Structure formats: structure tokens, C-alpha cells
Amino acid sequence: MDYDNMMLDGESLGPTVKISAADSTHVDFELTNVDLSFANSLRRVIQAEVPTIAIDLVEVEVNTSVLADEFVAHRLGLIPLDSREIDQLNYTRDCDCENSCGKCTVQLTLHAKCTSDEVMKVYARDLIVGIDRPNNHIGNPVITDPDGLGSLICKLRKGQEIKLNCIAKKGIAKEHAKWSPTAAVGFEYDPHNKLHHLDLWYETDAATEWPKSKYADWEEPPAEGEPFDFNAVPSRFYFEVEGAGNIEPDAIIQEGIKELQKKLAGLIHGLGENDGMNGDYDGPRSPDAMDGGVGWQDQGYTTPYGNAGNASAWGGGAATAYGTTPYGNSGGGW
Amino acid sequence: MAGKTRARAAEAEEVDQADITMEDAPPSAQKPGYSQEEGSAMQEDEGEENDVAGEEEEEEEEEEEEEEPQRVRILPGSTETAASFEFLKEGHTLGNALRYIIMKNPGVEFCAYTIPHPSEDKMNLRIQTYDTTTATAALAKGLQDIEDLCDVVADEFWTQRDKFNAAQNK
Ligand SMILES: [Zn+2]
Numbered sequence: 001m002d003y004d005n006m007m008l009d010g011e012s013l014g015p016t017v018k019i020s021a022a023d024s025t026h027v028d029f030e031l032t033n034v035d036l037s038f039a040n041s042l043r044r045v046i047q048a049e050v051p052t053i054a055i056d057l058v059e060v061e062v063n064t065s066v067l068a069d070e071f072v073a074h075r076l077g078l079i080p081l082d083s084r085e086i087d088q089l090n091y092t093r094d095c096d097c098e099n100s101c102g103k104c105t106v107q108l109t110l111h112a113k114c115t116s117d118e119v120m121k122v123y124a125r126d127l128i129v130g131i132d133r134p135n136n137h138i139g140n141p142v143i144t145d146p147d148g149l150g151s152l153i154c155k156l157r158k159g160q161e162i163k164l165n166c167i168a169k170k171g172i173a174k175e176h177a178k179w180s181p182t183a184a185v186g187f188e189y190d191p192h193n194k195l196h197h198l199d200l201w202y203e204t205d206a207a208t209e210w211p212k213s214k215y216a217d218w219e220e221p222p223a224e225g226e227p228f229d230f231n232a233v234p235s236r237f238y239f240e241v242e243g244a245g246n247i248e249p250d251a252i253i254q255e256g257i258k259e260l261q262k263k264l265a266g267l268i269h270g271l272g273e274n275d276g277m278n279g280d281y282d283g284p285r286s287p288d289a290m291d292g293g294v295g296w297q298d299q300g301y302t303t304p305y306g307n308a309g310n311a312s313a314w315g316g317g318a319a320t321a322y323g324t325t326p327y328g329n330s331g332g333g334w
Numbered sequence: 335m336a337g338k339t340r341a342r343a344a345e346a347e348e349v350d351q352a353d354i355t356m357e358d359a360p361p362s363a364q365k366p367g368y369s370q371e372e373g374s375a376m377q378e379d380e381g382e383e384n385d386v387a388g389e390e391e392e393e394e395e396e397e398e399e400e401e402e403p404q405r406v407r408i409l410p411g412s413t414e415t416a417a418s419f420e421f422l423k424e425g426h427t428l429g430n431a432l433r434y435i436i437m438k439n440p441g442v443e444f445c446a447y448t449i450p451h452p453s454e455d456k457m458n459l460r461i462q463t464y465d466t467t468t469a470t471a472a473l474a475k476g477l478q479d480i481e482d483l484c485d486v487v488a489d490e491f492w493t494q495r496d497k498f499n500a501a502q503n504k
Binding site: 019 | 405426427430485487492494502
């Protein structure tokens, strides 16, 4: 453990990362010296906004299995598909093609028929991946079990057949959980609850009834009779990222940060062309363009909707220090 | 199944088309440009204003073909040092981090964010600054600061990952 070195090192005030465990599906790390809001943004973005590929459209030709078409289609959607180097794939909505093409989709076909007396199991490995795709691994079903089977799709009895064509597309988990790169993300801070962000329920004693987190050993427990520090903020965050198999866990973090930066870059770009940053806008909705001759442009506290000062458009005199809100009704709503 | 799914995709496109024209959207959701065209400013000098409005309309159409629609706008009632911004398609992921980092700016007196209604994909951000800066400048700086922070964290994560892997393979 070299935490002590780090803590003593006065220069290391910037964000630091310490990886405590990692394998092909997990990465556990500690992120320090960032704010809770940023750490949470990172968690949210890796859970919901890292793009992956998943089956999105299913054309069923034959389905005489016991499962309904929709049921099978749903199961197919949830199969993790290799999403490494997803940058090489377009979102279908951004693609130049009419409906779908090799630059924005991967085709997978499945054809299975049971002819023996035994129940036949159809697995993800039975999916045949089309060749028209950006590289030769994207869209492959993720198979990690020792037998090389992959996820079970359905079972067939003698005479039953399933034949379908799937179109896999790029997407994010905010739209549908099937596009999630993560199976779970652990997020934890302040294992001793020194900040009182939690109000632990207990019968007689919270300390004995609530098991300690494994990270409790990593931080000093509160001293006996230590007064509550109401200025304290959390600064050490413990992440436990478990990937779904479609992207390596370390790449999930990297892609997450990249997505966050794309968001920011897009907004910075939008701001830049809008008004040149210093409030001297000739763009839409500038206060001057809205000015109807009423003296609303006093301190930004009143509405432009034809009434000045404290009286809201709805009659009642707003009595808060802020007069009326920019939303067109009295300041009471704040 | 296939027929059903395809039908759904087509529907979504239609909705998108409707969104572009915004004919039945409430005034609050309409493109700022519209209110400007109809705005009272026009009445003061009709001829000139009409020309300006016409040009702007053309520009906007061109923009829409190439780029995504404007995602930040300043809400009415704002001044240089006290402004409310409306972000489309943003939420807590950006809102809270942005709020924090803007409050870190010594020129900023107040910053807060809200999601006014859960069924509208919008996030509002209020910034009030001292006279040393403006609300838009503070917003731009905040966005840039998070981007820089992301760079630092990404670099740090990758170095630590390489170190960890090297130690594992020893
Ligand atoms: Zn395409």
C-alpha cells in the first residue's frame, strides 16, 4: 500500500487514480481529488452514454418455437456483441444510406431446426455474422464460457424451426439497456459515513448492525467524540465497474470520458457560433430583440411578457427579493 | 415482428419531421428565431426588419441541413451578468458538474441548475456573476474547465492502468 506516500506528497493535489483490481470483465479503482459532481458524471456517462452495438431489428421468416417472435427478438437484443472500435461504425441516423448499410449496421442471421428427439438448444454462437462491416470483429456475439456457446437464445423440440435475420445497430443505454457496456457500476465514498450523507436506520446501534464496506479500512475511522465537520466534502470515490463483455472495462472508462468531452465540445462549439462569448449577442432570443418597450430589462429578474417590475403576468404581486422569474409567473415558484 | 418494428421506425421519422417545422409546438418550445420574426421590434422599422428576418431564416435552414440544431439558448429576461440558459438533451450528467465548476469561478456570484419538468429533455442553468465577467463567459469557461479536467482524469487513468498491467505481468 502506497497510499501513505500519496497522502504525504503535497504536490499530488490534482485528480489521482489508483487501480486495485482488474480482469477481463472488471476494473476496481479509486478516484481522488475530484468533486462528487464530477465523479457522478463519470459514473452516469459510463453507465448510460457509451455507445455499443446490439441487435435492433429482427425479421422473422420462420418461428415455430414455443417463444413468440417478440420474445425471441427481445432476447436477441440483449446478447452482447463485440463493440470494440465502435468509432468505425456510424449511427444509422447519421449515415448517408437510405435504411441501413455496412457502415452503420451489422447483419446477423440465425437458422436452426430440431430434427432429433432431444431438445435442441440454440446459442449465440449459432448466429452467422455478415461480412459487410467496418472490421472483422465488430458485431461478433461475445462468447466467454469455456464451451464456447454464448448466450442461450431458445430451445427447440423435434420439428420446430427458427429462421431469422437480425440488424444490429449502434446505440446507447439511455435509449435501451441492451446497449449498456456495463453490467453494474459500483460507486461509493465516505465508508465511515463521516459526512452524514446517509442516515442509517438501526434497532439499537447502527455501528454493529451495518456491516462495514471493504473500503472502510482504506480511510481513517472517525475519532472518539470527533465533532461533525460540516464543511467537509467527499474526495475519494471507489468505482467497481463490471463490463457486459462487449467492451473491455478499461476502455469503458476511456470511452466514457470521451463521450463527456464530446458533449462539452459540442456545446462549446454551439456557444461560439451563437454569440462570441461576451454577451453581445445578435443571435436569437437576445434581450434586445425581445424588448417590447417595457422596462423589463432592469436586472434580469422580470419577465419580458409585457409587465414591468414585480407584478407577474397573472396578476398577483410577487413579493420575493427576485421579483418575477424569467419563466413568466410569480417568483413564489422558486 | 419485422413489419411492426419497421412501422415504428417510420413513425419516429415522421415525428422528427414534425419537430423541424415546429408548427404545433408550444411557443416556449419553438425555435427562438420565430419569436424574433413576430417580435415587436419589427414594427418599428418594418422594411428593414423584414429583410433581416428573411436572411436569418435562410441561414437557419442552411445550418439545419449540416449541423444539429442549437442546443443552448439564453432564456428571455437575462442580462449580461445574470442569465438563464436552456440546454436541450442534457440532464444531471452535465448539469451538476457544470454547476460545481462554474461556482468555482471567482467571478461568479451564483450558479444553479434544474430540470424543470421530467418529461421534457431540458436542463436550465442560472448564472449570476460579478462585474468582472459575464454569464456567457462564465458558462464557456465552465465547459472548457470540465473538458480540461476530463483530459487530466483520462490521462491519469490510462497511466495507472498501464502501470497496473505492467505490475501484473511481472
Ligand atoms: Zn448506413
